[in-house]
Structures are given as structure tokens and as C-alpha cells.
Amino acid sequence: MNTMFTRGPSLVSRLALALFVSVIFIFVDHKYDGFASVKVYLNSIVSPLQYIASLPGQMLSSGAEKFSTHQKLLEDNQNLTLQAMKMSEKLQRFDLLEAENDRLRTLLGAPVSAPIQKMVTELMAVDNNPFSLQIIIDKGAINGVYEGQTVLDDKGIVGQIMEVGTTNSRVLLLADITHAIPLRNARNNVQLIASGSGQFDELVLEHVAHSADIQVGDLLVSSGLGNVFPEGYPTATITSIVRDESRPFALVTATPIAQLDRLRYLLLLWPADAPTQPIMPQPATPADSK
């Protein structure tokens, strides 16, 4: 009966061993983060699979680009030129304001805000793990990406780097259920903490007193507390407030400004106190630092 398994241990002991090792792994990984250094190599080993898996999507989108019409390209070009005009007008005023702000801060003896370095990255894959909102981007340790780094899109904060591989890394999105970010209300500087809800379009603001001065539509920006996210980046807008006095705190939800389910190009930030420096893919790319 048992002739198939005469070599090696019996089936039940194999199962026991596999389950035992799995439980040990889960415990070490989750409680003590014991695989942090090994995971870089593990991620690098499996990254060919991720590249192959993202091929069909890339081929489709490059095919779509090839077949886009002349008319469409002209329209896009016109829109982008207009947008660039508006942006550069804003930037002119911004440069002036920044210089003025720095002068005032030096007058006050307050620290001048440090420059931030940036790098553009592209989305490689979206995880299909239903319990966790993560994406994979195409920059990794060879570009100077570090764990805990802030990731933005063109509208606001997207999340932070969770695991770094050699050529790609994994981003934990704002709306993941294990993620929380310290914010402040742009209108009146009320400090808040936004936790993810597991849904792409919802954040939950925790421990908000009933008397807190917040309104639906308020813009929340990162507060820079906790030294993970740099200060002042738009993050969410408040969508609903339920002030039910029978509960200890008000029920407040917000929606991320970044469109977490429609990401394509992202921006990595290196603040002045970052543990690593960005390594640009080719020297021709302007570093864009000020």
C-alpha cells in the first residue's frame, strides 16, 4: 500500500514538517520581520516571472499607442502644451514664494526646508492578493530605492516602499488595511491619522474628537510627523463625517487624492535625510533637484 513513499519520510510527517516550517516562517516574518534582508534576494529571483507576467499588458498598451490616430496625437499634444503653460505659470509664482519663504524662515531662525530629489518610475504589476493593496514598480536597489520611501503620483501620495528588490520594488498603498499615515488639515492644521480601509477609494480617520473642526471636502496633507512621509503633500479629501454622540469618536472617512486604481507613472522622493541617494539610470536624465 505504502510502496510509493518508501523513499524518504512518510506523507504525514512531510505534511507536519511543511506546516511546522510554514508556521515558523509566518511567525518570524510577521512578528520579527526576520526575512527583511533575504527578501531582497528572493524578490530578485522571482522578478523574471513578474517581467514575463507583465509582458501581455505592455504589448497591448504599446500596440494601442502604435494605432492611435494622428488626430488623437494632435489633441493630446495641444492639451499637454496647455497644461505645461499653466504649470510653468504656477511654477514662476512658486519659485518666488519659495525664495520669500526661505528668507522669512532664516529671519525667524527656523530651519529652511531641505531640497527633495525625485525619480520617475513606472507601474509594473498590481498584486492580485485580495487582502492587501500593493503594486510593483520598475525601480529597485540599483536605483537607490529604500524601504519606507514615499511614492507619489501626479496628484498626491500613493504609498510607501515596502520591499526592495534589485530591479523592482513593492509599494504598499495608502488604502491598505495595515497602512496609516499622519496628516494635517490644510485649512486649520488639525492633526489626524488616516488608516487604510482595504478599499481603493476609502481611508478611515481614527480617533477624531466630536468637537474637531473638520468639514466635508477639507484637504488633508501629509504632516511629516513620524519621519516617513515628507511634509505638505496632498493626500486625501474628507468625504463623510458622522458625529454620533453615542460613540467615543466621530466616524470620518476620506478618499485618497491619488487614483490608486489607475496608476501608471509614479514619482519616488528622496528627502535630504534619506538613507540612500538616488542612482539615475542614465546621466542624461536631469536629476531635477534644487
Next chain:
Amino acid sequence: MKLRNYAIFLSIIIALILQIVPMPITVEQFRPDWVLLVLSYWALALPSRVNVGVAFIVGLVLDILMGTSLGVHSFAMSINIFVLVSNYQRLRNYSLWQQAFIIGTLSALYHLVVFWLQHLQTDVIFLFTYLWPVLTSMLMWPWIFGLLRKVRRQFRIT
């Protein structure tokens, strides 16, 4: 005869890729458990070559690909393959649709185990949409079974 030695390995690699290919969100929740299906076939056909050890390793690879804590998928996968391998003689005699039903049950067990292990770590909540893959896996089983049996006979894998 190189391909003959690597056919099982290649089929698992293809299943892993199918498991992580980006899909539109509406289709995403119906994605069958490709890896579980392929491993189940090999576990039933060749239990001496594919059993708990392979399931454990493939589970670990899934963990890395999916970004879950190491051990979550290997735990669930090991249990499933153990059930199949310990009953392979009986299961082989069932008709294809009965087998599909059993694969569906195992897929449900797989998703529940993964959910429980994640629930222990973070307070994720259970949505019934997590169980759509059970249905699609059940529907895919006859096709996977036919395809892999053809592969096994073609290359005379033993």
C-alpha cells in the same frame, strides 16, 4: 528528451505566471487558482513526484510573488496537496465532474486557510467575492485535466 524532464516544472512556472498576470479589476476576482489546479493534477497523476514538498516550495514562491508573509500560501497549499495525495487512488476513479467538485471544495478550503492566516496578522474582513475563484477553478478543472493528461502521455512522464 530534455522537455520530458522539465515538463512538470514548466507547467508549474506557467501556472505561476498566469496567477500573477495583471488583469482588469472586474475580471480579477474570477481568476482561477491556476497553481492549485496544476499542482492538483500532478499530485493525482504522479503522487510520487509531486507531493507535499513541492507544494510547500511552490507555496513559498507564491508568497514572495503575492507579497504575503512567507508561509501563508505554503501552509494552505501543503494541506490541499496532502489531502489529494493521501486519497489519490480513490479520487482517480471518480468522474471528471466529481473531481471538479472536490477540487472546488479544496479551493474553498485553500482560500479560507489563506484568509484565516491573514486574519491572524491583520484585521482583514471577509467578503464573499473572495470565493469566486472556487467556482472558476471548478469550471477550469476538466480542461486543465485534459490538457495536462495529454502533456503527460505525449512526453511519457512518470
